[in-house]
Amino acid sequence: MKRNLLTVPLLSTLTAGILTWPSGAFAQAVIHRYSFTESATTTAPGSATTITDSGGSANGTFYGVGTFTGSELTLPGIFYPNTDGTHNTNTTGFVQLPAEMISSLPTNGATFEFWINWQGGPIWQEFMSFGEAAQPGLQLGGGHYLMLCPEDNSSLLHAEWFGVNGAVVLTAPELPSGVTSHVVLTHDQIHQKDYLYVNGEVVASASTTATFAELSPDPDEWLGCDEWQDPCFNGSYEEFRIWNGPLTAAQVQASYESGPTNASINTGSLVSIQISTPTNTTIGAIIAPNVLGTYALLTNSANITGTAGITYSSGNTNVITVGTDGNFHAVGAGTVTLQANYQSLSASISVTVAQPIIALQHRYSFNGPVGSTTITDSVGTLTGTLVNGTSTASLNGAGQLILDGNESSAYVSLPSGILPNLTNATFEIWAEYNGNATWAELISLGTNNGLVGEDYMALIPENGATGTLRWGINEGGEVDVDGPAEMPVGTISNPSPVDTNTVPGGEVSIAVSYNYDAGLASLYVNGLKVASGPETKPLYTIQDVDNYLGQSQFYGSGDPYFPGAIDEFRILSGAETELQIAVDNAAGPNNIVTNPGALVSISLVGSNTVDAHGAGVPISVVANFANITNVNISSVPTVTIASSAPGVATVVNGVVVPQNIGLATITATYNGLSANLPVTVFDTNAYPTLLHRWNFHDPANSTTINDSVGTIDGTVEGAAVLTGTELVMPSPNPVSASSGLPTASSGWVDFSAGEGLVSSLPNEASFEIWVVWTGGPVWQEMFDFGQAATPGYSLGGGQYLMVCPYDGSGGYLHAEWDQRSINNDDVTLQGPALEIGAVSQIVYTHDQDRQLDKLYRNGVLVATGANPFLWNTLPDTDNWMARDQWQDPMFQGSYLDFRFWNGALTAAQVASLYAAGPEAIGGPTLQISAAGNSITLEWPANITGYTLQSSTNLATRVWTAVSGTPTVVNGLNALTVARSPTSTFYRLNP
Numbered sequence: 005m006k007r008n009l010l011t012v013p014l015l016s017t018l019t020a021g022i023l024t025w026p027s028g029a030f031a032q033a034v035i036h037r038y039s040f041t042e043s044a045t046t047t048a049p050g051s052a053t054t055i056t057d058s059g060g061s062a063n064g065t066f067y068g069v070g071t072f073t074g075s076e077l078t079l080p081g082i083f084y085p086n087t088d089g090t091h092n093t094n095t096t097g098f099v100q101l102p103a104e105m106i107s108s109l110p111t112n113g114a115t116f117e118f119w120i121n122w123q124g125g126p127i128w129q130e131f132m133s134f135g136e137a138a139q140p141g142l143q144l145g146g147g148h149y150l151m152l153c154p155e156d157n158s159s160l161l162h163a164e165w166f167g168v169n170g171a172v173v174l175t176a177p178e179l180p181s182g183v184t185s186h187v188v189l190t191h192d193q194i195h196q197k198d199y200l201y202v203n204g205e206v207v208a209s210a211s212t213t214a215t216f217a218e219l220s221p222d223p224d225e226w227l228g229c230d231e232w233q234d235p236c237f238n239g240s241y242e243e244f245r246i247w248n249g250p251l252t253a254a255q256v257q258a259s260y261e262s263g264p265t266n267a268s269i270n271t272g273s274l275v276s277i278q279i280s281t282p283t284n285t286t287i288g289a290i291i292a293p294n295v296l297g298t299y300a301l302l303t304n305s306a307n308i309t310g311t312a313g314i315t316y317s318s319g320n321t322n323v324i325t326v327g328t329d330g331n332f333h334a335v336g337a338g339t340v341t342l343q344a345n346y347q348s349l350s351a352s353i354s355v356t357v358a359q360p361i362i363a364l365q366h367r368y369s370f371n372g373p374v375g376s377t378t379i380t381d382s383v384g385t386l387t388g389t390l391v392n393g394t395s396t397a398s399l400n401g402a403g404q405l406i407l408d409g410n411e412s413s414a415y416v417s418l419p420s421g422i423l424p425n426l427t428n429a430t431f432e433i434w435a436e437y438n439g440n441a442t443w444a445e446l447i448s449l450g451t452n453n454g455l456v457g458e459d460y461m462a463l464i465p466e467n468g469a470t471g472t473l474r475w476g477i478n479e480g481g482e483v484d485v486d487g488p489a490e491m492p493v494g495t496i497s498n499p500s501p502v503d504t505n506t507v508p509g510g511e512v513s514i515a516v517s518y519n520y521d522a523g524l525a526s527l528y529v530n531g532l533k534v535a536s537g538p539e540t541k542p543l544y545t546i547q548d549v550d551n552y553l554g555q556s557q558f559y560g561s562g563d564p565y566f567p568g569a570i571d572e573f574r575i576l577s578g579a580e581t582e583l584q585i586a587v588d589n590a591a592g593p594n595n596i597v598t599n600p601g602a603l604v605s606i607s608l609v610g611s612n613t614v615d616a617h618g619a620g621v622p623i624s625v626v627a628n629f630a631n632i633t634n635v636n637i638s639s640v641p642t643v644t645i646a647s648s649a650p651g652v653a654t655v656v657n658g659v660v661v662p663q664n665i666g667l668a669t670i671t672a673t674y675n676g677l678s679a680n681l682p683v684t685v686f687d688t689n690a691y692p693t694l695l696h697r698w699n700f701h702d703p704a705n706s707t708t709i710n711d712s713v714g715t716i717d718g719t720v721e722g723a724a725v726l727t728g729t730e731l732v733m734p735s736p737n738p739v740s741a742s743s744g745l746p747t748a749s750s751g752w753v754d755f756s757a758g759e760g761l762v763s764s765l766p767n768e769a770s771f772e773i774w775v776v777w778t779g780g781p782v783w784q785e786m787f788d789f790g791q792a793a794t795p796g797y798s799l800g801g802g803q804y805l806m807v808c809p810y811d812g813s814g815g816y817l818h819a820e821w822d823q824r825s826i827n828n829d830d831v832t833l834q835g836p837a838l839e840i841g842a843v844s845q846i847v848y849t850h851d852q853d854r855q856l857d858k859l860y861r862n863g864v865l866v867a868t869g870a871n872p873f874l875w876n877t878l879p880d881t882d883n884w885m886a887r888d889q890w891q892d893p894m895f896q897g898s899y900l901d902f903r904f905w906n907g908a909l910t911a912a913q914v915a916s917l918y919a920a921g922p923e924a925i926g927g928p929t930l931q932i933s934a935a936g937n938s939i940t941l942e943w944p945a946n947i948t949g950y951t952l953q954s955s956t957n958l959a960t961r962v963w964t965a966v967s968g969t970p971t972v973v974n975g976l977n978a979l980t981v982a983r984s985p986t987s988t989f990y991r992l993n994p
Contacts, residue, residue: 032115032255034059034267036105036246040077047071049094059245059267062105064227068097079228081238082125089142091229096236098228106134106150107220113193114216115247115256117186119264122154122239124181129153129237130230132244135166135219137231138781138812138893139739146231146812147781147893148219152189153230154179154239158481161207163189163200167218168779168837170815174200176207177480184242186260191216192250195312199253204260206253206307218840221736221780254299254306261303272301277308279344279351281332282521286360286428288579289521291324291332295344295351314346323357334521360428362578364596368416368553369572374401379416379553388418388553403594407554409441409567415555416570423449423461423548428579431463432515434571434593439493442468443563445556446491446514447573450478451547457557459546463516465491465566473534475516475527477541485525485537492529494568511571513589518543519579526582531589532658533582533639582640590635601630606637608672608681610660616687616910616975617768619856619868620659623681625672643674651912652685661865664912664929665944665975686975691928691947692770692907696761699901699923700731709753714904716759724751724886730898733886735778737894740887744797750894752887761883762789762805765875767852770905772845772914773807774922777897779840782812784895785888786846787902791879792889793825801825801889803878807848807859808888808895809838817866819848819859821873831873833859835866843900845918850875851908858908863918865911930992931976937983941966942976943992950992952979958989966990 037059047053047070055064055077068091071078083095091098120131135149148167156162160175179185179202188201193215200208227244228237243264251259255269262268275298281291293316296305308314310330318324318332319341327333332342334357343352367383376399379388390398390405397407397414407414435446443464450460459479467474467484473491476484494510515528518539525539553570556563572593580588583600591597610623625645627637637643638658645655649668654661660670662685670681696714706726709718720726723734733751740746755761775786790804802825811818816834824830838844838861847860852874859867885902886895900922909917912929920926928950931942941952952970953963970977 032247032249032251032269034245035248036060036062037267038064038099038241038244039075039265040072040241040243041074042072042077044074045072047097051093055099062102064099064101066097066099067091068093069095070097076121076240076242078240079237081123081129081228081236084235085143085229085233089139089144089233091143092236096228098226098236101134101225101227103223103225104220105222105225107216107222109216109246110248111193111215111217113191113250115191115245115249115251116152116189117243117245117247117251117259118152118188119184119186119242120154120179120239121184121242122179122181122237125238126235127153127155127157127159128230128232128234129155130234131227131237131239131241133224133226133230135222135224135231136781137224138783139891140221140223140781143229143231143233148222149224149231150219151230152187160481161187161200161202163198163208165198165212165214166815167214168810168815168840169213169218170837172198172210172212172214174198174208174210175481176200176202188251188256188259190250190256192312197310199250199310201253201256201260204257204304204306206256206310209310218779252311253308254297254302254311257302257304257306258299270301271299271306274299274347274349277344277346277349277351278305279342279353281342281353281355283354284356284358285334285521286358287334287337288360288519289334289357290327290329290523291334291355292523293330293332293342293344295346297346308346311346314344317343317345319343324355360578362430362576362580362584364574364576365425366422366575367573369403369593370399370405370570371403372399374399379405379418386419386421388416388551391415391417403571405570407566407568407570409438409444409565413555413565415565416553418449418551418553420547420549420551422551422575423543423546426543426575426577427520428577429518429520429543430515430574430576430578430580430585431518432513432572432574432576432585432588433463434511434513434573436494436510436512436568436571437465437491438567439466439490441564441567442466442471443556443558444554444566445552445563446554446566446570448550448552448555448557449546449548450557451550452557452560455558455560460548460550460557461543461546462557463514473514473527473529475525477539477543477546479541479546483537483539483541485527485535485539487527487529487534511569511593513593515580515585515588517579517585522579528585528589528639531586531636531639583637586635586637586639587629587632590632597632600632600635603675603677604628604630606672606674606677606679608670608679610670610681610683612681612683614653614660614662614683614685615854616662616665616685616912617689617851617854617856617908618662620656620661622659623655623670624658625674625679627674637674640674643672645670645672647671653683662911663915664910665946666942667974684974687910687944687946689768689907689946691944692905692909692913694903694925695765695769695906696904697902698899700726700899701729702726704728716755716761718753718755718885720751721754722746722751723749724753730900732898733894733896735896736780737784737886737896739893740798740891742891744794744799744891746798746887746894750887752894753885755883757881757883759880761880762878763876763880765904766906767875768850768906768908769875770847770849770907770909771807772847772901772903772905772909772917774843774845774900774902775809775838775897776843776900777809777838777840777895780896781893782808782810782815783888783890783892784808784810785886785892786895786899787885788888789878789880789883790889791881795881798887798889798891804882804889805848805850805878806888807846809844817846817859817861819857819867821850821857821871823873823877826877831857831869831871833857833867833869835859835861843922845922847909847914847917849908854908856908860911860914863915865914927994928992930990932990934983938980939983940978940980941990942973942978945972945975945977947992950994953991953993955989955991956984956986963991963993
């Protein structure tokens with residue numbers, strides 16, 4: 005997909021079990037209105053017509069072919085842009101609105117309101133696209149935008165922000181074709197919430213931090229076409245309005261009832277409110293309140309659930325609490341009264357919460373004899389059949405089904421009737437995966453038309469979109485939960501079905517806990533939660549006539565068959581807890597333990613040493629219960645893990661992440677018991693030193709940036725300017741011309757080829773760059789080192805290492821080492837995009853010895869990735885700052901400092917450099933601790949050339965060397981001295 009989802013928490017205030025939404029009102033008024041009442045005519049190819057803004061002064065221009073009826077504008081649509089990205093005004097039409105119209109909208113928010121009649125056709129016909137294309141004015145790729153389209157690639161109505169903070173997406177059932185629809189998108193910038201309405205009813209909402217300002221510059225304000233080479237809109241516009249604030253749900257309903265010719269949002273007074281929720285639920289459920297308001301002047305009630313000023317309360321917070329997410333959370337059994345209050349009116353409802361019932365519904369243990377095709381359901385009645393069995397795809401007689409993938413296309417067919425009986429559910433499978441079977445489906449329950457899947461749920465060991473383990477549901481659109489990696493690959497010891505002594509060589513347990521009541525699905529590997537995400541599509545509405553193990557719902561389209569083995573498959577009604585899934589994993593495929601018994605002990609399992617330059621080491625919290633031992637409870641929510649010295653090591657997602665050399669104690673607690681693990685962070689490397697530094701203090705308007713440490717100077721090209729303190733790039737910094745060369749108004753820096761800038765770097769090296777990014781389109785690379793596909797020209801990537809502040813794959817800070825031109829491989833690291841207008845530090849480290857790269861943003865590690873590539877594989881042909889190997893926008897902003905380090909910087913070293921700022925060079929950290937009448941000073945033992953000094957008077961600037969020989973303890977020099985009766989200052993002086 006070309007668009008991705010990003011959501012952020014909604015701000016709210018919680019006090020004593022009552023959730024209060026911040027209130028605030030604005031006098032909404034139409035600031036732009038287009039009624040398309042231009043004289044009835046059919047435009048000629050390539051023609052232009054003024055579109056009047058009766059609400060403001062932002063008249064638009066219609067280009068191309070279309071029909072004005074006097075009350076609407078009809079576009080022929082469907083046709084694509086020209087291959088060079090220009091608009092095809094000979095076959096279709098679009099409206100160009102004034103530049104900067106959207107980015108200058110009010111800071112409190114706005115409302116976009118349409119009456120349109122979509123005539124169907126291909127997907128991604130955007131009827132609104134505001135922002136700036138990756139190449140402004142051309143339909144060659146998205147830059148940043150706000151868009152609406154009637155049908156996306158998941159057959160959904162689609163609204164999307166794509167800006168500096170990533171993407172925010174709202175989806176709903178696709179618009180009907182051939183009828184007029186009222187579509188409204190409201191953006192509440194104060195309360196950070198967007199709503200999407202169709203025909204007066206809210207159909208989607210999303211939390212957001214997006215602002216109109218981040219869409220600037222926005223020259224590409226279009227109706228009828230978009231920034232991509234998508235088909236143009238096929239249909240008619242009756243009315244388009246922009247309001248100077250977010251309309252409330254009641255106002256949207258009022259506008260819908262008023263129709264396209266009457267811009268009225270008068271609701272009349274609020275008469276009453278009603279609250280509705282499920283009246284029966286289970287512990288763990290997340291209950292979204294639904295509040296309707298009856299207004300004096302409205303025919304229909306308005307769903308006012310998200311309206312500012314509504315408060316919610318619970319009569320018993322031991323049963324149901326009010327969450328900061330705006331929902332009720334069922335936390336205990338009992339009956340409680342929930343209440344909504346708004347404008348002196350109230351409404352209540354009684355809800356009963358019960359313990360969830362979890363029961364085994366179906367169990368397949370594959371215990372049949374060799375050659376049998378019967379796959380027995382030992383708990384239920386849905387016995388399956390092995391299809392296309394062969395000598396290499398059969399039951400092995402030892403409780404395992406061997407599948408050989410496409411060799412025989414063998415799979416298990418299960419009867420229908422599994423999903424319709426499930427609301428909350430757990431799916432558990434023990435299996436081995438041989439790998440190299442993208443889009444093979446291990447579990448696939450649903451229906452297909454013989455060619456593609458229609459409605460289904462599937463567990464995919466290696467999906468083709470992200471290359472990772474995936475569980476998802478498709479019902480009128482797909483919602484997926486992806487793991488961090490593919491299903492672990494194992495090798496079957498002996499796949500022969502006649503070998504009854506076959507021992508699993510790589511068996512993995514995978515579980516999916518689907519809590520429909522809570523709208524949440526969680527994915528587990530070997531008993532540990534690896535991913536979770538919102539899921540609101542019900543299982544029980546899926547017509548499951550095509551239920552498979554090992555065959556995809558898309559088998560008719562060429563998806564491969566699952567290669568590996570299956571040992572056990574279970575289906576349970578009810579969503580199992582993290583603890584029960586951990587117990588199931590510990591018990592294994594042949595045993596069922598529903599009650600672990602009393603907790604006996606816990607322990608922390610992991611390495612006692614951590615390399616300061618490594619990615620970290622995993623640790624596990626293991627529990628022994630009365631009825632089962634060795635249960636990995638690391639994913640259980642009530643387990644806490646903490647470090648005694650976060651400056652030395654932290655714990656993130658079960659991994660001890662090194663920060664600085666020294667000793668830390670990791671402590672885990674669970675149900676009143678605790679366990680400790682002492683961890684030493686060591687550093688065997690020499691303390692890093694500078695190789696190159698460009699601090700841009702060169703004379704103003706000079707054409708050379710001098711390397712103050714090494715001997716490799718750079719040449720300032722084009723419109724880039726040295727000010728004496730920084731290097732400033734033009735804003736905007738234009739894309740390279742069609743020739744692949746920068747334009748006369750572009751700015752960049754060139755380092756001469758053949759100087760070994762990158763290829764001669766030591767095995768471990770780091771880039772540290774300080775910039776102020778001024779925003780703009782995606783893919784502005786701050787530097788790009790290597791060799792373009794056509795050397796010297798920005799016509800396509802060859803081999804390179806680059807970093808950009810804001811990418812086109814989700815709006816991330818993006819570092820990439822790309823060698824696809826020689827071995828079809830690349831390494832990508834991503835983190836939060838840079839803040840516009842702020843001084844930012846970015847550090848990229850490459851460690852060939854450990855085959856590891858790290859990316860830091862403002863002193864904080866944001867990404868780590870394995871990288872087997874070598875510096876000497878990057879040719880020193882095209883080494884550029886602000887320019888890259890593609891026809892992307894060039895970097896706009898300023899450079900404050902750029903440093904190359906001899907060594908892979910550690911987290912502590914990066915943090916020290918960030919604290920020092922772009923002008924200073926932060927050195928090793930000196931730690932001081934006191935005990936009794938002595939103090940102990942500690943500093944890294946791997947530094948050379950530093951002297952420990954003290955002073956009793958900073959005003960005199962007299963420093964003397966501290967006597968004594970330090971000892972090395974846990975990688976630190978430690979020196980204990982007597983406490984002085986006067987104030988004493990200490991420093992490490994190079």
